Amino acid sequence: MPNIDLIFKLAGIGILVTVAYTVLERLDRKEWGQLVALAGIAIGFLMVLQEVAVLFRTVRSMFNL
Amino acid sequence: MTQIVQIVGIGLVLTVLVIVMQEQRGDWAELVRIGGGVLMLLFLVAPLIKVVNDVTRIAVLASIPGVYLGLLFKVLGIAYLTTFAARIAYDSGESGIAARLELAGKLFILLLAVPLIASVTDALLKLVPS
Numbered sequence: 001m002p003n004i005d006l007i008f009k010l011a012g013i014g015i016l017v018t019v020a021y022t023v024l025e026r027l028d029r030k031e032w033g034q035l036v037a038l039a040g041i042a043i044g045f046l047m048v049l050q051e052v053a054v055l056f057r058t059v060r061s062m063f064n065l
Numbered sequence: 066m067t068q069i070v071q072i073v074g075i076g077l078v079l080t081v082l083v084i085v086m087q088e089q090r091g092d093w094a095e096l097v098r099i100g101g102g103v104l105m106l107l108f109l110v111a112p113l114i115k116v117v118n119d120v121t122r123i124a125v126l127a128s129i130p131g132v133y134l135g136l137l138f139k140v141l142g143i144a145y146l147t148t149f150a151a152r153i154a155y156d157s158g159e160s161g162i163a164a165r166l167e168l169a170g171k172l173f174i175l176l177l178a179v180p181l182i183a184s185v186t187d188a189l190l191k192l193v194p195s
Contacts, residue, residue, distance in 0.1 A: 002107035004075060010100050011082050014093035041092055048100040055103050056146065058110050062117060063142030064135060 006051060010044055017041075072108050075101065099153055106149060136181065140174050 017040035024033035059065065079101035086094040117138065124134045147170030155163035 002104055004104065006104055007075070007079060007082065007097060007101050010093075010097045011086065014086055014090060014097065017093070018089050037090075041096070044093070044096045044100075048096055048103065051100060051103040051107065055106055055110075055149070058107070059142050059145055062110070062114060063138040063145075065139055065142045065146075 002051075002054075006047065010047065013040055013044055068108070068112070072105060075105055075108070079105075095157060098156060102149070102153065133181075136177055139177055143170055143173050143177075146170075 017037055020036045021033040024030065024036065079097070083094050083098050083101075086097060121134060124131075147166055151163040151166040151170070154160075154166060
């Protein structure tokens with residue numbers, strides 16, 4: 001059974017990154033904010049990519065591709 | 066019965082989340098959309114395995130050669146994967162890439178079907194007295 005937590009994890013990281021970006025922008029540290037946003041996107045993409053890999057593997061083994 | 070309720074619930078939660086995040090950060094909405102889509106497809110895997118097993122059993126009862134059934138499942142798998150990828154591209158606003166992905170899927174399905182079509186044509190040609 002796949003876990004539903006992934007969606008909430010992704011959304012939570014997204015909201016956290018948005019807040020951090022806004023705070024850093026207010027503090028005149030825009031380049032740091034962009035760095036944080038980039039790091040967050042990378043982490044999120046890694047999480048999603050793992051699930052995509054699981055899906056591909058499952059489909060390949062199920063249909064003998 | 067609980068599973069379909071679960072999947073419908075995930076779909077609704079996902080829709081709300083994506084709508085909320087779309088206004089704040091479009092890139093995160095994209096990530097959440099892809100992740101949720103993969104998750105929903107993963108939920109469909111268990112019922113799909115049941116269907117595949119049952120179809121295989123019925124085909125064995127009807128003594129259909131396993132080659133044809135394997136081909137059918139291969140076609141199904143290709144359709145599943147390409148539709149998934151094409152939908153992601155289409156949702157991201159890249160309808161051109163989506164169209165090319167679907168074209169690739171159709172082409173590879175045709176590639177699998179060509180030997181069958183050839184054998185059917187051969188059988189028909191043998192029936193026709195030359």
